[in-house]
Amino acid sequence: MAEQYDLLILGGGTGGYVAAIRAAQLGLKVAVVEKEKVGGTCLHKGCMPSKAMLKSAEMLHAARKLDEFGVSVGDATLNFAKVMERKDKIVAQLHKGVQHLLKKNNVPVIEGFGRVMGPSIFSPRAGAVRIERPDGESEILAPNNVIIATGSRPKALPGLAFDGDKIINSDHALELTDVPRSMIIIGAGAIGVEWASMMNDFGCEVTLVEYMPHILPLEDEEIAKELARNFKKRKMNILTNAKVLPETVQIEGNEVTVQVQQGDKTETLRAEKILVAVGREAATDNIGLEATEVQVERGFIKVNSFMQTAESNIFAIGDAIGGLQLAHVAAHEGIVAVEKIAGLDPHPINYDHVPRCTYSRPEVASVGITEKQARERGHEVKVGNFPFRAIGKALVNGEVDGFVKIISDAKTNDLLGVHMIGPHVTDMISEAGLAMLLDATAWEVGVSIHPHPTLSEAIGEAALAVDGKAIHY
Known part of the structure; x- marks a missing residue:
């Protein structure tokens, strides 16, 4: 007889392991099936290793500007092997952290590849899942519910196959x-x-x-x-x-x-x-969906606002469902799915309120819709811009490129979008996200006191600029 679980999660990436921890908190018997390492693409092949390398690039650029700050240390050179060594060390440390979190919450990680088998005598509700282990052996698990969190892989251009070298x-x-x-x-x-x-x-x-x-x-x-x-x-x-x-x-x-x-x-x-x-394509092939009523479109699994598929006890989250393929989105989708499974009343995700970050130099961050999208949706808009060049802390830091742009509805004064490019904006976008969640107006953001000297003053000034009231520009 197959072992019984309240919930089985296929994939131990950000969405999968966060869902597992939330399920354990709610008292569900849960297990994660993962064929590689927990942490998934974000930890091992995406967010974290690339950001570690980007930080090295940022430090190299900063070192070459030290003379402007009155600091002389000689020519800065790149040790690329050291960059990669640091990247690997950070990933390894975070991997151990995820393993510890799962162990602390008593979530077993089953090594192998999970394939949905459809309804069966083992599990007529969600369908049994066959686990194919690395040693060639297999076993059948019988969950009451399944969350598919199998992630994605880099997409190739037709006719331009990867060779891993050129x-x-x-x-x-x-x-x-x-x-x-x-x-x-x-x-x-x-x-x-x-x-x-x-x-x-x-x-x-x-x-x-x-x-x-x-x-x-x-x-x-x-x-x-x-x-x-x-x-x-x-x-x-x-x-x-x-x-x-x-x-x-x-x-x-x-x-x-x-x-x-x-x-x-x-x-x-x-x-x-x-x-x-x-872009990236969903890793949803060969996981047994053809044996279910789960609907797939262009490789992505179709779900409702609670992450349910056409099979009510099979859920899907993260890159496997497309949309905003971001780690923090997958994590919150996992929480929504688990709380639905647990019989709670989760709040569906408003994807217009999801912060988006690009860690280039300068950084880019945004939440809400663009000015073009706002006009296409029929809004009469008013816009406030404020440059970092007019912010004292930006001058102190020696990073003055970029600006904050706030888009507001001219009739209701509702915030529609906040868009930033400049220093440390990926750390500052959360203020805008909270403002949108709380349905704040640009005026409310503007009269909120921002400490001086800080980069965040640009948000307050841009908010005031929506109504032509910016002080320092």
């Missing part, structure tokens, strides 16, 4: 042994932009290629233009409205070439490596 994805990039002399990055979303910024600071010649009209196509256009201006100032080559022609890829010795089309113009690009960063 044509790589972000997973491969995290295993580089040295900095390439040049790199073509295809895709200028958050992943592509972060790698472009990092590689440029490390001394790599970067060309950034984006199919859409501007880089960071999901962000506000003014923010994207400011980042592009900054990148061009750093001597990066940026091509937008550009279509890559995969059939033209050729590897010649230590270089790879590819043709890119912009309107009637075709250009041949040449670099040591091509990094494809065109």
Whole structure:
């Protein structure tokens, strides 16, 4: 007889392990099935290792500016092996932390690959799950409920297969042994932009290629233009409205070439490596969904606002369902699913209230909708902008590029979106997220006293600027 669980979670990434801990807190008997390491993509192949490397890039840039602060230490040089060693050390430490959290909450981690089998005599509600272990053995578990949290993997361009050497994805990039002399990055979303910024600071010649009209196509256009201006100032080559022609890829010795089309113009690009960063696809294949009523669209599992699939006892969260493929989104989706399973009344996620962060130099952060989206939704908008150049703390820090932009409804005064580009904005966006959650107006944010001198003053000034009342600009 298969062992009985209240909940079985397929995947131990951020969404999966957070859901497991919340389930344990609520008294459910829960287990996690994971074929690799708990922590998932974010911890091992995404957020944390890339941010560790970005911090090294930031420190290298800062070290080269020390003379401006009256500090002389000689020429700063890059030890890339040390960068990667530090990255691996941070990931290992965080991995141990996740393992400890699961153990502390008495959540067993079952090593193996989980496949849903559909309703059975073992579990007529959610369906039995077959666990295929690394040693070739298998077992059947019988949960009352299942959460699918199988995550995602880097998406390839049709006709442009990864070879792990000349044509790589972000997973491969995290295993580089040295900095390439040049790199073509295809895709200028958050992943592509972060790698472009990092590689440029490390001394790599970067060309950034984006199919859409501007880089960071999901962000506000003014923010994207400011980042592009900054990148061009750093001597990066940026091509937008550009279509890559995969059939033209050729590897010649230590270089790879590819043709890119912009309107009637075709250009041949040449670099040591091509990094494809065109998004991520759900890892939902081969997990047995065909044996269920679960609906899948373009590889992503369809769910309702409580993360339920068409099978009421099968839930799905995180990258497996698409939408905002962010670790903090997966975590909150996991909590919503578990609380629904436990018979509570969870509050559905308002995805307009989810903060989004890009850890380039300068950083980008936003919450809510863009100005274009606001107008498309029929809002009459009023906008406030405030530059970091007018903020004393930004001048003190020597980082003055960027601004805060606040979008408000002209009739109701409701906040619609807050968009930032500049120093440490990924740490400051939470204030805007809380303001939107509490349905604050721009006036309320503006009259909230922001301490001086701080970077957060830019938020208060931008909020006042919505009504033309900014003090310092």
